[in-house]
Amino acid sequence: MKDIGIYVHIPFCKQKCNYCDFTSYCNKDNLIKDYISCLKEEIRLRSNLNYHVRTIYIGGGTPSYIKPKYIEELLLEIEKNFELDVNAEVSMELNPGTATEKGLDDYFQMGINRLSIGLQTSNDNILKQIGRIHNYKEFEKTIQYARKAGFRNINVDTMIGLPSQNIYDIEKTLIGLIDMEIPHISVYSLIIEPNTKLEKMTQNKEVELPDEEMERYMYWYAKRKLEENGYIHYEISNFAKMDRKCKHNLDCWNQTEYLGFGVAGASYENATRYVNTSSLEDYINNIKNKENFKNVKIEEKQTKKMMMSEYMLLGLRKINGVNLTNFEIKFGKKVFDVFQKEITKLLTQNLITIDGDNVRLTSKGLDLANLVWEEFI
Numbered sequence: 037m038k039d040i041g042i043y044v045h046i047p048f049c050k051q052k053c054n055y056c057d058f059t060s061y062c063n064k065d066n067l068i069k070d071y072i073s074c075l076k077e078e079i080r081l082r083s084n085l086n087y088h089v090r091t092i093y094i095g096g097g098t099p100s101y102i103k104p105k106y107i108e109e110l111l112l113e114i115e116k117n118f119e120l121d122v123n124a125e126v127s128m129e130l131n132p133g134t135a136t137e138k139g140l141d142d143y144f145q146m147g148i149n150r151l152s153i154g155l156q157t158s159n160d161n162i163l164k165q166i167g168r169i170h171n172y173k174e175f176e177k178t179i180q181y182a183r184k185a186g187f188r189n190i191n192v193d194t195m196i197g198l199p200s201q202n203i204y205d206i207e208k209t210l211i212g213l214i215d216m217e218i219p220h221i222s223v224y225s226l227i228i229e230p231n232t233k234l235e236k237m238t239q240n241k242e243v244e245l246p247d248e249e250m251e252r253y254m255y256w257y258a259k260r261k262l263e264e265n266g267y268i269h270y271e272i273s274n275f276a277k278m279d280r281k282c283k284h285n286l287d288c289w290n291q292t293e294y295l296g297f298g299v300a301g302a303s304y305e306n307a308t309r310y311v312n313t314s315s316l317e318d319y320i321n322n323i324k325n326k327e328n329f330k331n332v333k334i335e336e337k338q339t340k341k342m343m344m345s346e347y348m349l350l351g352l353r354k355i356n357g358v359n360l361t362n363f364e365i366k367f368g369k370k371v372f373d374v375f376q377k378e379i380t381k382l383l384t385q386n387l388i389t390i391d392g393d394n395v396r397l398t399s400k401g402l403d404l405a406n407l408v409w410e411e412f413i
């Protein structure tokens with residue numbers, strides 16, 4: 037039996053947010069039904085009863101945009117084709133603008149036990165500016181429905197560095213979430229992605245972004261505020277109360293294997309990384325024509341050295357970093373023997389530190405993580 041995670045991609049949204057370049061479509065609802073039946077076929081094609089599924093993550097796009105019965109069909113298909121752990125973490129992403137009381141009840145009843153809700157900010161003006169389909173009141177209602185349905189394990193996504201955002205907005209957003217006792221909070225730094233509406237708006241000076249120094253200040257402010265309130269900073273962008281860390285993402289950062297189903301679904305299996313096509317039409321047609329192999333592109337077949345580099349890169353995302361003993365158990369080599377040059381350079385630059393049996397980012401490394409990744413790419 038091999039422990040794995042499963043990711044399922046739902047590439048549909050009600051409306052495209054101005055900053056987002058995830059693979060998601062807002063004008064292809066006519067393909068939802070076909071897409072779900074192709075997803076089920078892909079799950080059957082890759083069936084493996086020797087795979088023990090520890091976590092399922094249904095992401096997007098907006099899984100809460102499509103009918104709950106489709107999500108249930110997908111979960112049932114996974115259960116039939118894999119060995120699902122009785123205590124599996126089953127997460128689903130949800131946009132407050134698509135949540136209903138009945139929908140939340142359905143998700144809980146079908147076995148979803150963790151929600152990841154996109155809020156971004158509690159400031160309604162900013163929500164409008166970035167193209168979100170909901171306001172803060174609707175978010176509060178969503179939390180109320182989720183709790184009533186039985187959900188306890190809840191993440192809320194927030195963003196920093198947003199147009200016209202200031203430190204008081206961050207404070208208000210975080211205090212709101214702390215008061216609601218949300219057990220897991222993600223704090224993402226806005227990335228201006230190429231070819232997004234926000235990129236154009238920024239170029240045309242329609243919106244003004246906080247400068248880099250302010251953005252870093254926001255990050256450290258958020259970190260301090262959350263830590264003061266009992267959250268553990270366990271990954272660059274993630275904070276959780278004691279037992280609420282996301283198992284699925286932690287497994288990914290620990291280089292555990294996973295299967296990704298659907299458009300743009302990424303997989304890591306037998307030291308190989310591969311990804312499905314981002315074209316919804318190709319994905320559906322290839323599965324219908326029994327040519328699933330055409331959907332899959334191998335990105336990387338890893339040598340042992342590549343695996344070790346990636347293990348460092350992923351592991352250093354965690355605040356505890358890479359455990360030296362675990363590295364040696366996994367690879368039969370010492371970190372310092374394999375990466376002497378890289379470790380020495382990063383130690384000299386004060387970007388990493390050795391902390392007992394762990395090597396981890398310093399405060400400077402948290403701000404300049406890109407320089408650390410460069411050493412292991």
Ligand SMILES: C[S@@+](CC[C@H](N)C(=O)[O-])C[C@H]1O[C@@H](n2cnc3c(N)ncnc32)[C@H](O)[C@@H]1O
Pocket residue numbers: 055056057058095096097098129130131132152153154155156193194195224225226227228229
């Ligand atoms: C798939 S969405 C979450 C679920 C749902 N689609 C929603 O938006 O409510 C994943 C999260 O990624 C983050 N994100 C997306 N684009 C980003 C960007 N350009 N920069 C930083 N964070 C981004 C947002 O916080 C978003 O909530």
Ligand code: SF4
Pocket residue numbers: 048049051052053056057058060096097098131154
């Ligand atoms: S942020 Fe979420 S809702 Fe907005 S376009 Fe991206 S996936 Fe869709």
